[in-house]
Amino acid sequence: MIFTLTNLLPPEEVTSIVNRLDPEDFIDGKLTAGWAAKRVKENTQLGSKVSYGNEIKEKLKQALIKHQKFQSAARPKTVHSMLISRYEAGMSYGAHVDNALMGNHLRSDLSFTIFLNSPKGYEGGELIIQEAEQDRAIKLEAGSVIVYPSSTLHRVAEVKTGVRLVAVGWVQSLFRDPAQREILYDLDRARRSIFKTSGKSQEFDWIAKSMSNLMRQWSDM
Ligand SMILES: O=C(O)CCC(=O)C(=O)O
Numbered sequence: 001m002i003f004t005l006t007n008l009l010p011p012e013e014v015t016s017i018v019n020r021l022d023p024e025d026f027i028d029g030k031l032t033a034g035w036a037a038k039r040v041k042e043n044t045q046l047g048s049k050v051s052y053g054n055e056i057k058e059k060l061k062q063a064l065i066k067h068q069k070f071q072s073a074a075r076p077k078t079v080h081s082m083l084i085s086r087y088e089a090g091m092s093y094g095a096h097v098d099n100a101l102m103g104n105h106l107r108s109d110l111s112f113t114i115f116l117n118s119p120k121g122y123e124g125g126e127l128i129i130q131e132a133e134q135d136r137a138i139k140l141e142a143g144s145v146i147v148y149p150s151s152t153l154h155r156v157a158e159v160k161t162g163v164r165l166v167a168v169g170w171v172q173s174l175f176r177d178p179a180q181r182e183i184l185y186d187l188d189r190a191r192r193s194i195f196k197t198s199g200k201s202q203e204f205d206w207i208a209k210s211m212s213n214l215m216r217q218w219s220d221m
Pocket residue numbers: 085093098113127154155156166168
């Protein structure tokens with residue numbers, strides 16, 4: 001399941017993040033890519049020792065963790081390995097699959113891109129996810145997020161003009177099976193919708209009970 005979150009942060013907060021990013025603090029993106037992805041990764045990213053970088057990543061991570069749709073659809077155990085990337089004209093990231101295990105044995109079940117600047121600020125630069133029949137190209141407003149399975153082949157199209165600024169990161173979910181996550185997401189949506197129309201009805205209780213019991217069976221702690 002691929003899903004989006006709109007307005008992760010208010011626009012003024014996204015602008016203030018962008019204003020803090022000094023192009024001088026960005027280093028070659030190849031430094032954090034696996035040996036094969038290194039060959040196709042042509043971008044820059046905020047150096048890991050840049051002090052304000054950790055503050056920004058923490059703020060974005062907290063906003064994700066608090067987001068109800070993100071909780072319901074991703075069921076995060078850990079949000080990890082965040083990077084802030086900057087693509088100038090001519091830069092791209094060719095087709096690759098994300099490392100399954102990162103850092104201190106953290107699994108990547110889901111990948112996300114938080115768009116930090118407006119799509120009006122650059123041409124090209126779409127995130128392209130390969131699906132069975134066709135590619136899906138994604139370019140969102142500043143402050144919006146795309147969340148997609150880490151199991152996919154994906155790439156970032158060449159930026160033709162302007163600058164593309166994004167934060168990317170990964171989620172180890174409490175439920176590693178995408179089908180299980182989708183069932184839990186649908187049950188949660190059904191439960192919330194029933195609650196809205198009929199309150200804490202008998203039907204609400206049955207769905208809530210089933211959801212809890214499936215979570216007990218499936219959770220991967
Ligand atoms: O910039 C993006 O939207 C995705 C980048 C990416 O695929 C990665 O960092 O692994």
